[in-house]
Amino acid sequence: MSALAGKVALVTGGSRGIGRGIALELGKRGAKVVVNYHASAEAANEVVSVIKQAGGEALAVQADVTRLEAAQSLIKATLDFGGRLDILVNNAGTTRDMLLAMMSESDWDVVIATNLKSAYNCSKAALKPMMRQKVGRIVNIASVSGLAGNGGQTNYSASKAGLIGFTKSLAKEVGGRNITVNAVAPGFVPTDLTASLSKNMLDEAIKMTPLGRLGTVEDVAYAVAFFASDEAAYITGQVLSVDGGLVMQ
Numbered sequence: 001m002s003a004l005a006g007k008v009a010l011v012t013g014g015s016r017g018i019g020r021g022i023a024l025e026l027g028k029r030g031a032k033v034v035v036n037y038h039a040s041a042e043a044a045n046e047v048v049s050v051i052k053q054a055g056g057e058a059l060a061v062q063a064d065v066t067r068l069e070a071a072q073s074l075i076k077a078t079l080d081f082g083g084r085l086d087i088l089v090n091n092a093g094t095t096r097d098m099l100l101a102m103m104s105e106s107d108w109d110v111v112i113a114t115n116l117k118s119a120y121n122c123s124k125a126a127l128k129p130m131m132r133q134k135v136g137r138i139v140n141i142a143s144v145s146g147l148a149g150n151g152g153q154t155n156y157s158a159s160k161a162g163l164i165g166f167t168k169s170l171a172k173e174v175g176g177r178n179i180t181v182n183a184v185a186p187g188f189v190p191t192d193l194t195a196s197l198s199k200n201m202l203d204e205a206i207k208m209t210p211l212g213r214l215g216t217v218e219d220v221a222y223a224v225a226f227f228a229s230d231e232a233a234y235i236t237g238q239v240l241s242v243d244g245g246l247v248m249q
């Protein structure tokens with residue numbers, strides 16, 4: 001039997017990039033997957049098709065996870081689809097890179113809302129069904145930027161460092177309910193999010209990475225699938241870097 005058979009997973013921002021890879025991996029392992037998206041309906045439906053073609057079950061659900069009511073509707077749609085919610089992956093994210101001196105207030109606000117407030121919105125709504133079930137897994141997608149900092153990314157680094165603090169605090173709050181909360185901190189992974197980075201910058205990143213390459217969405221998805229598994233039942237409040245050794249804590 002597949003490791004995640006019978007489990008229901010929700011991946012925010014599952015339409016593209018890392019979220020897409022996570023949705024496919026959880027689907028491959030037998031979970032029913034809700035693929036959340038904001039604007040990319042076609043991409044989300046494609047992810048659903050791939051999961052279904054492989055014999056799995058999946059549903060695409062539109063929701064802007066920066067909005068609490070939208071996150072609540074998203075959790076409700078997940079429960080209507082799967083009857084429960086075992087795995088929440090807070091993956092939706094964005095960047096608005098700029099030196100702080102020139103960063104607009106809206107570039108600050110949108111990054112904090114998308115990367116951090118979304119985790120409050122979705123986790124808060126997910127806790128009720130998880131507490132009722134007496135089991136749950138929350139996996140937050142942080143970043144090495146939240147651990148080590150990165151010039152030009154004060155908004156992004158603050159959101160990801162905040163997400164790490166959120167992970168640890170919530171893990172302490174809900175451990176007694178048999179709900180684990182962990183974070184994965186990827187290094188550089190080629191996706192639409194990193195498409196604007198220059199080749200020079202990526203070459204530099206590879207040079208600084210002991211394993212000598214960029215990450216793949218699968219590298220990240222395997223770590224998420226582990227945190228989501230029964231085998232990770234005694235692990236909570238942890239941050240796992242998936243970055244080829246770029247940032248060693």
Ligand code: NAP
Pocket residue numbers: 012013014015016017018019036037038039040041043063064065066090091092093094114115141142143144185186187188189190191192193194
């Ligand atoms: P991406 O390719 O740009 O995909 C972003 C995803 O987030 C899309 O599915 C997008 O949905 C969704 N999204 C954005 N705003 C949303 C909102 N308000 N409501 C719902 N969904 C929203 O980015 P990625 O590289 O895969 O990044 C995924 C996560 O990994 C992010 O949290 C990012 O910070 C983190 N991360 C990435 C890297 C990297 O190198 N790529 C490194 C470290 C951490 P639509 O398709 O509908 O727009």
